[in-house]
Amino acid sequence: MCSMLFLDRAEMDKRFRVLRQELLQRPISDELRGWNYGNPPVKPISASLRFGVGELASRYCETLRDIYLKRVLGVKPPPSYKMIRGVAFHEVMKTALFDMKRFIYDHADSCGKEMLVNLLPRSESVGSGALAKAESVLGGKLDEYEANLTKLGCANLYEFLIVQGAAALDRTLSKYPHAESDSIVNVAVPPVSERKVDGSLVGLSTELSVDIYTPFNAIADVKTGEVRSFHPLTLAGYALAIESDEGISIDFGFIIYIRVDKKVPSFAIKHLIVGEEYRREFLEVRDEAHSIISSGKDPGKPSRCPNFCPYYGVC
Ligand code: SF4
Secondary structure, X not given: OHHHHHOOHHHHHHHHHHHHXXXXXXXXXXXXXXXXXXXXXXXXXXXXXXXXXXHHHOOXXXXXXXXXXXXXXXXXXXOOHHHHHHHHHHHHHHHHHXXXXXXXXXXXOOOHHHHHHHHHHHXXXXXXXXXXXXXXXXOOOOOHHHHHHHHHHHHHHHHHHXXXXXXXXXXXXXXXOOOOHHHHHHHHOXXXXXXXXXXXXXXXXXXXXXXXXXXXXXXXXXXXXXXXXXXXXXXXXXXXXXXHHHOOOOOEEEEEEEEOOOOOOEEEEEEEXXXXXXXXXXXXXXXXXXXXXXXXXXXXXXXXXXXXXXXXXOO
């Protein structure tokens, strides 16, 4: 994934080696691995009820009333500015990666500067296209001010990623002057690949898609909003799904926080062990969601509702 273009490979590997030591102190028991899907606590209560990872992990609401609203009453949260912006940024990242790869394949003898000249002029149209796509996916429309802000953020993000990609291309070319396009792409683009995962054995959707940093089997998640304490739960859900589907262990993950409010976007990366606490908490939410849906009972509101809860206006 192109958002990974700014990842510093040496730094990443160092962080994961440290976590590997930490994992020795607090290993993850087999009981809480996805391949234990035949037994509690991993075994889902029902094989037919399936959840999206984000649906369970985005724990804005402590009492899970959001699940009740969505699954029992069929209420959808109105798409907010932040939601539309987040989808637009993800779209920009996908486009940037695709454009860079295509450029390298189509222009076998080109360098970073030519990539810049070729791709940078696209930034505005990529920004408008990403916003239009996000609005149509979520079925909402931003007002003019928010739309312009989002388009500008998208264009800045695209330009930033292309500049990183061009620099990576030149570094690769100067190190391997005789490499072919295919291997240039492999070296210039970091070792992150998108994996399709069937999470049905652990009560999750059949078509999940997860980014994996392959040298450490670490799973990645990109967030474009504020840092929230429940974000690691997303990684727990994906780890359980991959372990159940493929039987490989997923010990590490990282969350990339992207901020696009300045001309040059900034990134913060949180590396973590997908440990037992996160797994337990995720499974508890899954089972609680199941019981709310099967009983159809309103769980009520928590003592305080965060105003950034997507359901705040309709709950
Ligand atoms: S508004 Fe409150 S009760 Fe409703 S879903 Fe959000 S946090 Fe839960």
